[in-house]
Amino acid sequence: MDSLYFLIPIAVLFVALAVKVFFWAVNNGQYDDLETEGRRILFDDDLQASSSETEEKER
Amino acid sequence: MTSPCYHCGLPVPAGSNHSVVIEGAPRSMCCPGCEAVASAIVSGGLDGFYRYREKQSDRPEQKQPQDRWSAYDLPEVQQQFVHDWEGGRQMAALLIGGITCAACVWLIEKHLGQLAGIEKVSVNASTQRAQIVFDPEQLQPSALFEALERIGYRPAPATAANRERVIQSEHRAALRRLGVAGLGTMQVMMFAIALYFGAGSGDVGEFERYFRWVSLLVATPVVFYAARPFFSAALRSLRARHLSMDVPVSLAIGLAYSASFYATVFGTGEVYFESISMFTFFLLLGRTVEMRARHRAGLASGGLAQLLPMTAARYDGAEIEHIPVAALAVGDRILLRPGDTIPADGEVLEGESGVDESLLSGESALQQKSVGSHVYAGSVNGDSSLTVRVTAAGKSTRLSAIERLVERAQLEKPAQVALADRVAGIFVGVVLVAALGAFAVWWQLDPNRAFWVALSVLVVTCPCALSLATPAALASATLRLQELGLLVAGGSLLETLPSISRVVFDKTGTLTRGEPRILRIDLLRDGWAEQRVKDVAAALESQTHHPLARAFRAWRGNLTASQLKVHTGCGLEGLIEGNRYRLGRADFAVSQSDSPPEGEGQWLLLADDQGAIAWIVLGDQLRVSAAQAVRELEQMGLSAELLSGDESGEVQRLAHEAGIDGFRAGASPEDKLSHIKQLQDAGEKVLMVGDGLNDVPVLSGADASVAMMSAADLAQSRADAILLNGDLRVLAQSVALARKCRRVVRQNLAWALGYNAIALPLAVCGLVPPWAAAIGMSVSSLVVVINALRLSRAAPSAEDATQVVPNLRPGLAD
Numbered sequence: 001m002d003s004l005y006f007l008i009p010i011a012v013l014f015v016a017l018a019v020k021v022f023f024w025a026v027n028n029g030q031y032d033d034l035e036t037e038g039r040r041i042l043f044d045d046d047l048q049a050s051s052s053e054t055e056e057k058e059r
Numbered sequence: 060m061t062s063p064c065y066h067c068g069l070p071v072p073a074g075s076n077h078s079v080v081i082e083g084a085p086r087s088m089c090c091p092g093c094e095a096v097a098s099a100i101v102s103g104g105l106d107g108f109y110r111y112r113e114k115q116s117d118r119p120e121q122k123q124p125q126d127r128w129s130a131y132d133l134p135e136v137q138q139q140f141v142h143d144w145e146g147g148r149q150m151a152a153l154l155i156g157g158i159t160c161a162a163c164v165w166l167i168e169k170h171l172g173q174l175a176g177i178e179k180v181s182v183n184a185s186t187q188r189a190q191i192v193f194d195p196e197q198l199q200p201s202a203l204f205e206a207l208e209r210i211g212y213r214p215a216p217a218t219a220a221n222r223e224r225v226i227q228s229e230h231r232a233a234l235r236r237l238g239v240a241g242l243g244t245m246q247v248m249m250f251a252i253a254l255y256f257g258a259g260s261g262d263v264g265e266f267e268r269y270f271r272w273v274s275l276l277v278a279t280p281v282v283f284y285a286a287r288p289f290f291s292a293a294l295r296s297l298r299a300r301h302l303s304m305d306v307p308v309s310l311a312i313g314l315a316y317s318a319s320f321y322a323t324v325f326g327t328g329e330v331y332f333e334s335i336s337m338f339t340f341f342l343l344l345g346r347t348v349e350m351r352a353r354h355r356a357g358l359a360s361g362g363l364a365q366l367l368p369m370t371a372a373r374y375d376g377a378e379i380e381h382i383p384v385a386a387l388a389v390g391d392r393i394l395l396r397p398g399d400t401i402p403a404d405g406e407v408l409e410g411e412s413g414v415d416e417s418l419l420s421g422e423s424a425l426q427q428k429s430v431g432s433h434v435y436a437g438s439v440n441g442d443s444s445l446t447v448r449v450t451a452a453g454k455s456t457r458l459s460a461i462e463r464l465v466e467r468a469q470l471e472k473p474a475q476v477a478l479a480d481r482v483a484g485i486f487v488g489v490v491l492v493a494a495l496g497a498f499a500v501w502w503q504l505d506p507n508r509a510f511w512v513a514l515s516v517l518v519v520t521c522p523c524a525l526s527l528a529t530p531a532a533l534a535s536a537t538l539r540l541q542e543l544g545l546l547v548a549g550g551s552l553l554e555t556l557p558s559i560s561r562v563v564f565d566k567t568g569t570l571t572r573g574e575p576r577i578l579r580i581d582l583l584r585d586g587w588a589e590q591r592v593k594d595v596a597a598a599l600e601s602q603t604h605h606p607l608a609r610a611f612r613a614w615r616g617n618l619t620a621s622q623l624k625v626h627t628g629c630g631l632e633g634l635i636e637g638n639r640y641r642l643g644r645a646d647f648a649v650s651q652s653d654s655p656p657e658g659e660g661q662w663l664l665l666a667d668d669q670g671a672i673a674w675i676v677l678g679d680q681l682r683v684s685a686a687q688a689v690r691e692l693e694q695m696g697l698s699a700e701l702l703s704g705d706e707s708g709e710v711q712r713l714a715h716e717a718g719i720d721g722f723r724a725g726a727s728p729e730d731k732l733s734h735i736k737q738l739q740d741a742g743e744k745v746l747m748v749g750d751g752l753n754d755v756p757v758l759s760g761a762d763a764s765v766a767m768m769s770a771a772d773l774a775q776s777r778a779d780a781i782l783l784n785g786d787l788r789v790l791a792q793s794v795a796l797a798r799k800c801r802r803v804v805r806q807n808l809a810w811a812l813g814y815n816a817i818a819l820p821l822a823v824c825g826l827v828p829p830w831a832a833a834i835g836m837s838v839s840s841l842v843v844v845i846n847a848l849r850l851s852r853a854a855p856s857a858e859d860a861t862q863v864v865p866n867l868r869p870g871l872a873d
Contacts, residue, residue, distance in 0.1 A: 004266070008250075008273055015246050015277065022238040026231050033183040039161040043111055 064089035066097045066211070068115030074590045075613040081106050090612045092119040096211035103210075105169050111162035119157075119211040128201035128208075130370035131216065135383045140216035141200060144192050148178055151200050153189045156213035160184070163212075170210050174198060188217055226354050233347045240285035240340040244333070246277045251333035271323045271330050278332035282316045286339045288346075302484040307525075310487070311517060312339065318514045328511050334836055341840060345530030348538065371402040374446065387452040395445045397603070400437065404456045405447035407432050411627045413441035413605065425605065427628045442605050443627050482808060486525060490517065490819075497823040508825060516822045525815070527840055528807030531847035536800040539851045544784040545765070545793050552779040555763040556797030558744050562692055562790065563735065563757075565749035566703035566710060569767055570717055570787075571679040573750070575610040578660050581674040592673045594618045596665055599631045599642045607661070610677050630663070640667050642675075660709070679709065685717045688787035693718075695794060697746075702731055704753050731757040748782075748790065765790065800850055807843045814839045 025031065064071050065079070065086035077088040079097040088094040096119050100108055130136060144150040155167065164182040167189065171180045176197025182189045191203055207214040217223065250270045286309075293309035296302065315331040322328035370381045372394040379394060384402045387393070392408065395401060401414070413425030416438040425441050428434055434447055436456040453459070498513035537547045547553065564570045580589045597614035600607070602623050620633035620640075630643010641648040648666035660678035664671055689699045701714045701722035714722035726734065735757050738745050747754070747761035758764040759777045766778035767785060782789060818835060821827050827835075 005269070008269075012246070012273065012277065015242050019239055019242055022242070023235055026234045026238070031231075031234055032227070033164075033185050036161040036164045036182070036184045039111070040165065043107070043162065043165040 062087060064093055064118075065109070066093040066116055067118040069118060072613040074593060074617075076617055077613070081109055090118070091615050092612070093211075095119070096209070099209045100166065100170070100211075103170055103173055105166055108162050108166045111165060112160055113162070114159040116159060116163075116211055117157040117213075119208075128204035130368070130381055131201045131204060132199045133370060133381060133383065135386070136216075136370060137200060144178075147194070147196075148192050149195045151191045151193065151203060152217040153191065153203065153207070154215045154217040155182070155187055155189050155207060156215065157211060158182070158184055158187050166210060167207065167212065171203065171206055174202060174206055186223070188223065230351070230354060233343070233350055236285040236288070237340070237343050237347055240281050240336065240343050243277050243281035243285070244336040244340045247274050247281075247333045247336045250274045250277075254330070268323075268326060271332075274330060274332040275320060275323045278316070278319075278336055281336045281339055282312060285343060286312050286335075289339075289342070302487050304525075304529075307487045307490065308338075308342065314514065314517050329515075337837065337840075341527055341844065342530065345527065345534045348534040368400045368402050372396075385453070387449055389449055389452060391449045393447050393449060395434075395440045395447060397440055397442055397444065399440045401434050401440060401447070403436050403449045403452040405434055405449045405451075407434060407445055408448050409446040410444050412443045412445050413628060415439040415441055442603055442625050482525070482812075486812075486815075493819055493823060500823075501825065512823070512825045515825075515827055516819065525808065525811040527843050528811050528847075529804050531844050532800050532803045532807060532850060535847045535849075535851040536796055536803075540780075540793055540796060541783075543792055543796070544782065544786060544789045546781040546783055548778065548780055552763055553797050553800050555744065555779075556746070556794055557801040559697060559746045559763060559794065561698045561700060561738060561743045562746045562748065563700045563702050563738075563761070564717075564719070565747075565754050566701060566705055566713060567679060568750040569748055569754075570685050570701065570713060571681055573679065575607050575661070575677045576680045577610055577675060578678045578680075579676040581676070583671045583673055587672055589673075592665055592675065595635055595640055596642055596663075596675060598635055599623065599633045599640060603631065607663075607677055638667050640665065640672075642666075660712075679713070681713060681716050682785065682787055684785075684787045688790055689718045691788060691791035692794070695791060697794070702726055702734060702757075704728075704731070728753045728756050732760050735760050746790075746794075748787075749778075796850070803846055803850055807846055810842060810846070811839060 062071070063069060065081065066088055069089050071077075071087050071089045075087075075089065077091060077094040078085045079088060079094055079101060080086070081097065081101055086097070088097060096116075100106060140153070141149050141151045158164065158167075161184055164184050167182050168180045171177050171191060176194040178192040178194060180189065180191050193200075193203070204214045250273055254267060254270050254274075289305050289312065290309045292303070293305040296305055312335055315335050318328065319330040319332055319335070322330050368384060371384050371387055371391075373380050373382050373387070374392045374394045376392075387403050393402070393405070395412075397412070407428050407430055409430065411427070411429045414428050414434055416426050416435065426438075428445065433450070434440075434445070435458065436452075437458040451457075494513045494516040497516050498509050501509035501512045533553055536553055540547055567573050577593070580592055582589065582592070593611065593614045594617040597611035597616075598618040598620040600611045601615050601620065603625060618635055620635045623631065623633040625631055626643065626647060629647035630641060632639065632641040634640075642663055642665050645662070645664045648664040649671050660676040663675045663677060665673050665675060692699055698721070699717075699719045701710060701717070701719045703710045703722070703724050704726055705724060710722055710724040714720075723734065731754070735745055735747065739762070745761045745763075747757050747764045748767075749755075749758055749764070750767040754766075755777050758766060763780075764778040765780045765782050768781060768783050780793075814835070818827065
């Protein structure tokens with residue numbers, strides 16, 4: 001049971017860290033647009049295909 | 060029936076020959092506007108947009124004059140939305156209309172990225188704002204506007220940047236608080252479970268103290284940081300001598316925290332840290348959801364200034380100079396080209412033209428202006444050029460007068476006192492009296508327990524469920540309404556909607572689509588087909604900015620006309636395949652005047668040198684959903700009324716078609732407002748649905764108001780809600796949902812009060828141990844929240860669902 005004396009402070013430390021990371025994310029605008037960013041990764045995949053197509057056209 | 064337009068999803072009129080090859084197959088388009096936008100997208104190699112998007116795009120506006128955007132290059136104008144950026148770059152803040160989903164963001168970023176001199180583009184879909192970093196030596200801001208317009212969006216400079224920053228920081232602060240409260244609650248709950256079990260076994264005094272201290276450590280930021288808005292709001296309401304829900308909330312949090320703090324430090328009594336944290340978290344969650352919806356609606360509109368152009372062409376007798384509108388002074392002479400928005404009130408010096416004043420007066424027909432007539436800021440010049448002497452600019456224009464009328468109407472708006480706030484006042488009083496009474500009685504019986512009993516009264520009756528009852532229901536109903544297509548902006552809408560007794564509609568743009576359609580064609584000569592008539596008329600109308608020309612744009616390009624000439628107020632003439640055609644008023648098209656046949660709508664005559672060919676009847680068409688919406692509203696016991704600024708017989712025809720019995724035509728904004736006031740004095744609760752600037756005072760003065768998505772910005776910002784998809788049936792669904800919401804709120808309040816009615820006497824008698832208090836509180840809160848969540852699943856009737864879905868996603872069907 002004595003382990004609780006240092007395990008719990010570690011847990012609290014982790015929470016503090018999580019809050020800090022969360023604050024950083026919010027202040028960086030990570031939560032400003034919840035709609036687009038989740039989908040962007042899907043678009044980018046195809047973007048390379050279509051932009052290389054246009055490059056070919058230009059050549 | 061043919062497939063809908065691939066770009067905007069509207070039906071393609073028969074005989075229209077517009078199409079673009081997208082992803083290997085020709086796709087039909089409804090008008091040249093959609094065709095131009097789609098081919099711009101495809102030629103940029105961005106046709107993937109059509110695969111990614113989840114909603115139809117907006118139908119693009121008619122093509123505007125080429126140099127429309129050049130005004131944004133003027134230094135005085137640039138100042139308002141372009142800021143310096145590091146490394147000699149500049150950053151332009153734009154408001155982009157027409158963003159419907161995440162794919163739009165992708166399209167805009169990629170399309171602008173192809174321009175030379177663009178450094179970085181970031182677009183936010185929920186605020187419809189874009190920040191574009193560019194190199195001023197390679198690129199002028201006007202090129203940005205042009206590029207955005209080419210792919211079908213409506214760009215405008217974001218001049219209200221300060222307000223946006225305030226909204227953004229408010230939003231971020233709310234998220235930070237929510238995060239602290241959420242993480243804190245999880246931790247404290249964990250410790251609390253250990254405490255609950257420890258409380259049973261009895262001999263863990265040392266660990267109990269340890270856990271209490273740790274709980275105190277974690278709960279402190281939750282109380283002092285996350286719950287701060289409640290304390291400051293409570294203070295504000297106390298200063299205003301008014302008991303709002305924030306007062307009992309702050310009282311409960313504050314007292315429970317201080318008592319737990321005292322108990323922890325001196326090792327006596329009970330601690331309530333987990334209750335405090337959970338309570339704070341739930342309340343913050345409800346408020347954040349509500350705030351997000353409000354901000355989204357607020358950001359969708361940019362305010363009054365954007366109704367006016369940013370520059371005016373001043374003409375001093377010798378040369379034309381483009382100056383910012385703010386610099387216009389009384390007495391200046393300005394030139395107005397066809398399609399220009401008039402920047403100031405004035406008097407016509409030269410020229411003759413039809414002016415579209417529908418935004419100001421609701422009148423759908425063009426107003427003929429000649430030398431000496433007055434023109435008003437905010438209206439749009441129609442078919443030919445005018446020279447105007449400014450008689451009023453800035454704050455003294457008629458447009459600003461309407462704005463002032465709006466402010467007055469808002470002051471006079473019937474005050475809404477939230478049900479929860481009324482309950483709160485009584486509740487706080489009862490609880491405080493009970494706590495004091497318990498303290499006094501126990502002081503006589505057992506002075507040692509007096510304080511703890513009084514405290515347990517406060518904590519057990521903690522208005523947790525009570526204060527969650529309303530916000531939880533409102534938040535879940537707000538989200539559900541947004542899914543249905545109604546964006547709620549005003550907090551009181553859901554509370555007023557159930558008691559509405561009358562729905563008042565505006566005509567143009569609200570009940571109707573707001574643009575002319577061909578209602579009927581009467582052929583007068585053998586050998587002509589309707590399609591041929593449409594093609595000829597479209598070719599003749601292809602160059603004008605007259606609002607009626609929009610009725611023909613689907614067939615534009617099927618034939619080409621040359622030597623086009625506009626006869627203001629009469630019609631058009633032009634040469635097609637060697638024949639001279641005229642289209643317009645009967646006495647203009649043919650020399651011997653034929654009076655048009657009896658009937659509603661606007662009658663145009665098409666003729667050539669040999670005489671009349673066909674009558675074309677134009678009229679505004681009802682929205683498809685209008686008649687059904689009116690029927691559904693009436694089934695729910697609401698009466699519908701049509702209130703229009705338009706003088707013509709159109710009002711009667713459309714009222715009849717939509718099934719509305721009561722209508723009023725020719726009402727000025729002042730008339731409309733006083734009509735609403737009369738209804739309100741007669742005890743009616745009025746819901747106003749409108750879109751034009753002339754509706755804005757009424758929207759502000761009505762008990763509840765809904766603006767259309769296509770409405771003037773000002774109308775949107777003054778309305779309680781915005782109808783996103785133009786489907787009027789959503790109104791009836793919203794009223795039904797609001798009624799259900801009211802029922803849920805009442806159930807919740809009844810439950811919370813009932814729980815308290817049982818718990819209070821027990822607590823006063825000193826019979827409630829802390830773990831029972833905590834469980835009782837959590838369970839009653841959960842019941843309230845779960846009951847509220849039922850609203851988010853409230854579905855519209857099955858019939859509606861089947862009608863709407865196939866229209867929304869034709870992209871997936873192909």
